[in-house]
Structure formats: structure tokens, C-alpha cells
Amino acid sequence: MRFPWRRENGHPKALRWAVLKNRDNGNLTASQITALQELVADRGATADAWVIKEKLSWIQKAPTPRAARWRISNYLKVMREAVTDQPLLTPMAKALTTLERHAEQVVRRWLSGLTNARLEGMNGLFQAARSRARGYRNETNFIAMIYLIGSPVGRLLDQAKST
Template identity: 80%
Template sequence: MTVFLDMQRKQEPVIFAVPGHGKDAIKAFSAFLSAHGGDPDNVVEVVCDMSQAFLSGVAENLPKAEVTVDWFHIVQTFTKRLDEVRKKERREQEHPKSLRWALLKSLENENLTPKQLVALQELVADQSATSDAWVIKEKLRWIQKASTPRAARWRITNYLKVMKAAVAEKPLLKPMGKALATLERHADAVVRRWLSGLTNARLEGMNGLFQAARSRARGYRNEANFIAMIYLIGSPVGRLFDQAKST
């Protein structure tokens, strides 16, 4: 399921929902705009993940749009690759207990449990491949703290230079090399974040509401029913429906 929000609308931001993902979803959204008096060329900003099919769909069907890759998806990619390193290394050597969930956090994280703090401290002291991978993931915070697009671009360039050298010729760190390649490939769209100010946080919050509704309904018999519920929760249709019930 793909849901489209109007990022300028403060309330009821959902404007379209369609089954599936990727290029076909973007094509369907473009057709929806045209059919309802809109113009796909008026879409000038898109924030999304790094799906190549989705990005291709934006390029073909929303040609005037600049793309922002949400920072959350960059961190998610590095975290996933870090877990791959952890799993591979665990086959060869024992890891500290509570490490799996501790790797999602930093040493400064106030939500670290005592066991997780000990696990991270042992990991750093161990200087293992998982420790190196965790450091690579944590150093992303340095990029995130950049104050301007130019500073962000400079930090990404230097981060990639240092970290690519760190993973070179280290088989266990190969997954982190893939994460670095992903960041390098999407660097322009990542830097766009400092210009557009857009994130997927609002959509993630809305998605929580949609999934909660699905859970309460114990699922929906078909996608059309789920889409109808999405509109009722997140679009002006829901408000109009409530007004109709009160009259």
C-alpha cells in the first residue's frame, strides 16, 4: 500500500492511497491528479525512501519534483547492514549479552538499560567487526548535525572517504560497504533534506493510526476496505462523514 500526503496541509493530509508500491503507484497518483483537476507538474517536492522503482516513478510521472530522501531511511539502511555484520561475526565469536538491541542506540542514549550499556562498552573495548560497524553507523550523527546543505555535502564526502577506507579488504564489513554505497548513490537527495526540511515522520505517524485501525478491525477483507479506512482517518472525507452523521 502506498499513501500520498499533502505536506502543506496541516490537518487531514491524505490525498491518495493505492495498492502496491513503486513506479505503478506513482503513475496512478499522477493519473489521479490529472483526473481531478490537478497537474502533476505542480508537484515540486517529494520525500520518500530509496526504492529505485519509486524514484524512477517520480522521475517519469512527476518530472518537476525534487526528491528528498528521508534521513530515517539512511539510518535504517545502516542499521540493517550492521545487524548483518553482527549475525555473521556471531558465528565465529561470542558477543556480549543484550547486544542486539543495544546496537540501535548510542552510548549517550538515556534509554539504554544497564545491561545494554555494559554490552556497548564491552563491544567498543573488543574492537571487533561488529564494533567497527557500529561506529560507522554512529558517525552518521556527525552528518545529521550539519547546519547547512554545503556543510552536509562536505561531511558526507569526508565521511564516505574515511569509512570506505575503514571497510576495505575486511570481508565481515562488506555489508557496511553496501550501506556506504547506498549513501553515496543518494547523496544529492539526502542533502536535499537541508533545503526542503521534509521528512517522512508525519507519514510514519499516520501509518501508526492506519495499522491500529487495521488491528482493531482484525484486518480487512480486501484492500479497498483498508483504503476506505485510510481516507476516513486521514483525509477530509472523514470529517465530512462525521458531519453527515451529526445532521
């Protein structure tokens, strides 16, 4: 009995996948749309948590850093009121506090235009190397393998072969 409130509230089965999908892509089924409408009409803690998550994408769509700052402050003010009275939303309150603490770094994203996608991709390669080897005898060998995977040596060798 992991989630007893689901059975008590009678949420539809389609709700589980509907809350995980991106609403803006338009890839929700009719039953998932109905489930989300029922969720919002329910006005429970689950509905509030979903609305808080969905409204966060509003900040990402800000066209300028100034607009992002305004949206973050507005978002925090409105959502803070939604989570104050509900003990089930304590994790959401913690997430809002984290956003408030790092708001300036979030705004800097608009100025730099950079993401950590390249680092995440390299980390995936390193994790794959670790799992393939099922561990290395020592730390030095693992570090050497990371340098070999992360360095452009393979591309340099391919270029040398083609010339």
C-alpha cells in the first residue's frame, strides 16, 4: 500500500502518466486530459503540486533576463502561498526555497545561453565505461580511461587515417 490517498480520492489510472508528460507537446490522450481536468477540479495537494510544476515552465519561456527575474519573483510569491498550509507539499516548499536561493544563477542562464548538456553526455560515457569494466583495479586506471574516452584522440586518429 504505497499510495493510499490515490485509492481514497479515486484518481483515474491515466493520471499517473498524464502528470509525467509535457502538456505543451500535445501528446496527451483524451483520457489523460480528462484525468488532469479531474485532478485540478479536486483541488487537493496533488493538484497543487502538479500546478506548481507546470507553472515552472512559464519561467523557462521568458524572452529576456529581466522578464525571467520578474517571472521568478511572481512565481515564488504566488506558489509560496499555495504550499504554506499543506503538510504534504513540504517537498515543494523546499524546491521553492532552492529556486529562491539560486534565482540569480537561473537568470544567468539567459545571459550565457549555455547548458550542461555536454557535461551530462560525457558523464554518461564515463558511467558506461565504468559499468563495462565492472570496476577498475585502482583509481589511476579509471582516471586514465576517462581521459581516453573524453579526449579527442579517437577523432585525431580517424582524421590521420583519412588523410
